[in-house]
Amino acid sequence: MAKIREWLAAIGLTEDVALLVLLIAVGVLFILVIIMLIRMGKIYKRYDFFMRGKDAETLEDVIVEDHAKMYSLQDQEMESRDRIKLLQFGVNRAYQKTGIVKYNAFEGMGGQTSFVLVMLDAGNNGLLLNAMHSRTSCNIYIKEIKNGEPDSIVSNEEKKAIEKALAQ
Numbered sequence: 001m002a003k004i005r006e007w008l009a010a011i012g013l014t015e016d017v018a019l020l021v022l023l024i025a026v027g028v029l030f031i032l033v034i035i036m037l038i039r040m041g042k043i044y045k046r047y048d049f050f051m052r053g054k055d056a057e058t059l060e061d062v063i064v065e066d067h068a069k070m071y072s073l074q075d076q077e078m079e080s081r082d083r084i085k086l087l088q089f090g091v092n093r094a095y096q097k098t099g100i101v102k103y104n105a106f107e108g109m110g111g112q113t114s115f116v117l118v119m120l121d122a123g124n125n126g127l128l129l130n131a132m133h134s135r136t137s138c139n140i141y142i143k144e145i146k147n148g149e150p151d152s153i154v155s156n157e158e159k160k161a162i163e164k165a166l167a168q
Contacts (some may be wrong), residue, residue, distance in 0.1 A: 026114040076086040095126055099164030103157045105132040124148035124166060128158055 008018055051059070097120040105114035113133040120126035128143040128150060143158070144151045150158070150165055 062118060092122040095121055097121075097124075097126075097165040097168040099162040099166075099168075101157045101162040101164070106134050116155075116157045117166040118145065118158075118161040120145060120148070120165045125167075128154070128162065130155075 004081040008015065013021075017023050053129070097118075099116075099118040100110040103114050103115045103116070104112050115131050117129040117131075118126065119129075124145070124147055128145055130143070132139045132141070143154070145162065146160070150162065154162065
C-alpha cells in the first residue's frame with residue numbers, strides 16, 4: 001500500500017482524487033458493458049429467429065433451395081424479357097393510327113356513302129383503302145403508305161385521311 005501512495009505522490013495525486021478517477025472509469029466501463037449487452041441481445045434475437053427450427057443440415061438445404069430458386073427466377077426473367085421484346089416488335093408493326101374521311105364520290109348521288117380509310121403502324125407504314133360507292137357498284141382501291149407517304153398520287157379526301165392518321 002505504501003508503494004501505491006508513493007507512486008500517487010510522484011505524479012501529484014492524492015488518494016481521494018485517484019479513487020474518484022477510478023470510480024468514473026468503472027462507471028464508464030459499466031455503461032459500455034450495458035450497451036454491449038443490449039447489442040448482443042439484439043444480435044441473438046436475430047440469430048435465434050434465423051436459426052429457429054433449423055439444424056445445420058436443413059439450413060444448408062434451405063440455402064441450396066434458395067439458390068436454385070434464384071437461378072430459376074433469373075431464367076424466367078430472361079424469358080420474360082424475350083417475350084416483351086417480341087410483343088413490342090408486334091405492337092410496333094400493328095396498326096395503331098387510323099384516319100377516316102367520308103365523302104360523296106359522284107355528284108348528284110346524295111349522301112356521303114364513299115369513304116377513305118387509312119391505317120398506320122408506329123413507323124407510319126400501312127395502307128389506304130378507298131371505297132367509292134355509286135348506285136350500281138362499289139369500287140375499292142388500296143394504296144401502300146411508307147413512312148407517312150403514299151406510293152401513288154392521292155385525292156384530296158385521301159390526303160385528309162392520311163393527315164388524320166398521322167396526327168394521332
